[in-house]
Amino acid sequence: MPSSLNIALVTMADLTTDPAGADVHAVHVTELARALGRQGHRVTVYTRRTDGDSRARTRLGAGATIEQLTAGPARSLDEKHTLPHVRTFTEELSRRLAEPRQRPDLVHAHGWLGGLAAYAAVQDTDIPLVQSFHGLGVVECRRPGGPNAVHPARVRIERALGRGVTAVLAGCENEADELVRMGVARPRIAVVPYGVDGERFRQTGPVMPRGRRPRLAMVCGDLANGGVATAIRALVHTPDAELVVAGGPAREDLENDPTVLRLRTLAKELHVDDRTIFLGRLPRKDVPKLLRTARLALCLAPHQPSGMAPLEAMACGVPVVAVPAGASADSVLDGVTGLHVQAGRPVSLGRALRRLLAEETTLSAWSIAAADRAHSRYAWERIGAEAARAYARLLPEPEPEPVVAAEEDETETVTAGV
Template identity: 85%
Template structure:
C-alpha cells in the first residue's frame, strides 16, 4: 500500500447482509468502503451478524472487508431490538480495535447506534472518531406519526454524539444546518454527499416492460411519508401519464398492507387507479431497470427525502421533480437537471408535470445534464476522496523522513595540480 494509506474502521449496526433490499445507510457504508479500498486504504467494516450463513469475514473488494461480530441473535432487528446488544457489541469492538495491526488510524461511525458503540469503544485510545448520521431524529420527528417511530433515546444520543465526536460528516447542507441547531459547532461539520454507483445506474441497459403512456416513477421505502399520496393527487392533472411506485412491503404483501390499501383507495376515489401501479419493494438490481422506463422521477417526501434516489434517477438520465428538502436540494439543480416543486401541493405539481411532459426538448436537455452531473459530481471515487480529505485534518502530520547526510571529499584548492 502507498505510504499515505490509512487504516480505517467503519462501524455500523445496519443490516449489511441483505444487499437486494439494502437501505440508504447500508448502501452508503458498503460503497464507501469499496471506494476507500480502491484508493489504497485498508478498510474494515465492523457490524453485527444478522444472518447465520454470513461468514465471520467477508471481502468487499480491494482493501475492504466486513467483520461480522456475533452479538445478539443472528437476525435482522429494528433499532429497539438492537439497542440491548450495543454494550456487548461495544466490548467486542473495543477488543478488536486494540489488537496491534487492527488498530485503526481513525474510526468512522454510521447511524446513531453505530456512533453509540464506537464512541464508547474508542474512549481513552486517542483514536479520532468521525460520525455520519444518515438522517436525524429531530427531522424524522416532524413527519406525521414520527414521534411513534423515532426511538425515545435517539435525539438525545445524536445531540451528544454530534458535540462529542472529532468530526461530523453531513450528507447535505440541510443536515449541516440541523446539526448546528442541535448545538454542533459549524467548524466541526463537513458536508460529504451520498454517491451513486455509475456502473449499475446508467442510461443504457435492460429495462422493465412499459406501455405507451409517459411514465412517472417513485422509488421510496416509506410509502406513508414519501409523498405518494401527493403524487396520486397530482396525477389527476396529468391525464395521459401513469404513476409507478416502487417501495414499501414486498410484492406478495401488497394487498394486505394497510398503507398500500389506503393509497389504492385514494387512487380509485380520484379515478386514476387504472394509471397507478404499486410494485412493492424491488431488489436493488431491478431499480435501474425501472428508472430507465421513466420520463420523470418524483421525490416528493416533505421531510428528509432519500439522498440516494434522485442520484440514481439522474445517473439513468431521468430528470427529477423534487421537493427541495434534504439532499435533493443540493443534488437536483432547478431548471437544469430537474424541477423543484412545493411540498404537499398536488395541483401545482400536477400542472408542472403536465407542462414538462409536453416539452420534449427541455426533458432531453435535462436528461443529459442529469446524467452528466450524477456521474461526475457524485461518483463514488470522488465521494471517497472527499471523505479522506475530511479525515486528513484529524490525523497527526507524518514525521518527515530523516535526510541522509552527504559526505563529500575535501575540495582541492583552485588551481591544484596545474
Template identity: 60%
Template structure:
C-alpha cells in the same frame, strides 16, 4: 493523503440489506480500498457490524482490500433501536477486543447513532481519531411522524460533539446538527454516491406503453410522497404513475397503505393510470428507471438520498421536494425541478408543463446523467471522505532533511593527512 491507512467503518445495522446506510457503508469501503491511481496504494478497510444472522460468515471479503467483520452483540436477528441499545456494551467490547494490539486502526468512522455510541466510547478510550456519520437524525424522523427513541437526540448531540469530524450527507442535515449544538467547524458535507456501472442510460428496460411514465421509488408508502404524486397525477392527463416500494408484489392486496392509496386514486378517477409494483429488487431498478420520463421524489421529510442520484444516472430528470438531500443533488432548472412538498396542484402543473417541452426535458436528461456520473461517483465520494478524515488525523511527521552534500574540495582536504612542520 499519501500514506496508506487502516480504516475501521462501524455500523450496528444489517449490512446485507438494501437500505441506504448498508449500501453507503459497503460501497464506501470498496472505494476507499481502491488505489486512487497507478502510483497510489489503496487503504486497508474493515467494516465492523453487528451479527444479524446466525448463519452468516464471521468474516467476508467485500472487495480488494476491504472486508466485513461481524461482531456478536445480542441475539443474531434484526433488532429495533430499543433492543439494540441494550447491547451497545457488547458491541463496544467486541470492538475493543479487535482494536487492542495489532488490529488497532488508524481511524474509526461510525455510521448511524447506535454504532456511533459503541465506536465513540472505544475510540476515545484507545485514543483513536473518530469520525461520525449520522445517516438521518431523530429530529427529522420525528417530523416525518416516525417513532423515535426518547434519548436519541441527546445521544446524537453527544456523539457529534465528541467526534473529531462529523461527515454529513447534505446541507439540511448539517444545519440540523448545528442547531443541536454540534460545532459547525467539525462538520463536513460529503454526499452519497451512485454506482455508475449499474445505473446507466443504456441497457435493458421494462415494457411500457406510449404514455409518459412518472416513477416514484420509496421504502415507505406512507411517507407522504406517494399520496402527493397521485393527487398531482390528476393535473397531468395522459401520464401514468408507477410506484415501486412497500411490500412484496404478492402481498399488495393485503397491505393497508396500498389499499388507502388505491382508494385515493379511485376517488380522483386516476386509478387506471396508477400501477403498484411492490418492492422492486435493487438490481431491477435501472430497468424500471429507464422507462421513466420523470422521477418523482416528493417526500416532505427525509426523502431517500439515493433515488434522485440513481434516476439521474439513468438519464431521468427529477421532480423533487426541497427537503433533505434533494436540495443538493437536483439542480433546479438544470437536472430537474424543485417543487414545494404537499402542493399537488402546483406540482401537477409543473410536471405537465415540463412534459410538454420535449427539448427542455431532453436537455434536463442529458444534464442529469452528466451530473450523476461526474459529481457522485464513488471514487470522488471516497476522495472527499479522505479529505474529511485528514481533519481528524494527526499531521504526518515532516521527513527529516537529508544532510547537505560535502563539497569535493572540502572532502579531499579532510582526507589529506595533516602536515607536520
C-alpha cells in the same frame, strides 16, 4: 494526507443481506468501504452478526473486509431490540481495536447505534472518531407519527454524539444546518454526500415493460410520508401520464398493506386508478430497469428524503422533480437537472408535469445534465476521496523526512574555485 490509512467503519445495520435489498445506510457503508479500499486504504467494517451461516470475516473488495461481531441473536433486529446488545458489541469492538495489528488510524461510526458503540470503544484512546447519522431523529419526529416511530433515546444520544465526537460527516447541507441547531460546532462538520453506483445506474441497459403513456416513476421506501398521495392527486392534472410507484411492502404483500389500500382508494376516487401502478419493494438490481422507462422521476418527500433516490434517477438520465428537502436540495439543480416544487401542492405539481412532458427539448437537455452531474459529482470514487480528505484533517501531520545534504564533489569544488 498519508498515502494509506487504516480505517475502521462501525455500524449496527444489517450488511449481510443481499445488497439488492439493503437499506440506504447499509448501501452507503458498503460502497464507501469499497471505494476507500480501491484507493489504497485498509478498511475493516465492524457490524453485528445477523446471519448464523455467514463467515465472521468477509472480503468486500480490494483492501476492504466486513468483520461480524457476535452481539445478541444472529438475525436482523429493529433499533428497539438492537439497543440492549450495544454493550456486548462495544466490548467485542474494544478488544478488536486494542489489538496492535487491528488498531485503526481512525474510526468512522454510522447511525446512532453504531456511534454509541464506537464512542464507548474509543474512550481512553487517542483514536479520532468520525460520525455519520444517515438521518436525524429530530427531523424524523416532524413527520406525521414520527415521534412514535423514533426511539425515545435517539434524539438525546444523537445530540451527545454530535457534540462529543471528533468530527461529523453530514450527508447534505440541510443536515449540516440541523446539526448546528443541535449544538454541533460548524467547523467540526463536513459535508460528504451519498454516492451512486455508476455501473449499475446508467442510461443504457435492460428496461421493464411499458406502454405508450409517458411514465412518472417514484422509488420511495415510506409510502405514507413520501409524497405518493400528492403524486396521485397531481395525475388528475396530467391526463396523459401514468404513475409507477416502487417501494413499501414486498409485491406479494401489497393487497394486505393498509397504506397501499388507502392510496389505491384515493386513486379510484380521483378516477386515476387505471394510471397508478404499485410494484412493491424492488430488488436494487431492478430499480434501474424501472428508471430507464421513466420520463421524469418524482421525489416528493417533505422530510428527510433518501439521498440516493434522486441520484440513481439522474444517473439513468432521468430528470427529477423534487421537493428541495434534505439531499434533494443539493443534488437536483432547479432548471438544470430537474425541477424544485413545493410539498403538498398537487395542482401546481400536475400543471408543471404536464408542461414538462410537452417540452421534449427541455427534457432532453435536463437528461444529459442529470446523468453528467450524477456520474461526475457523485461517483463513489469521488465520495471516497472526499471522506479520506476529511479523515486526514483529523490526523497529525506526518513528520517530514530529514534532508540529508549531498557531499560536494571535490573536483567540482576545486574547479568552481579556480
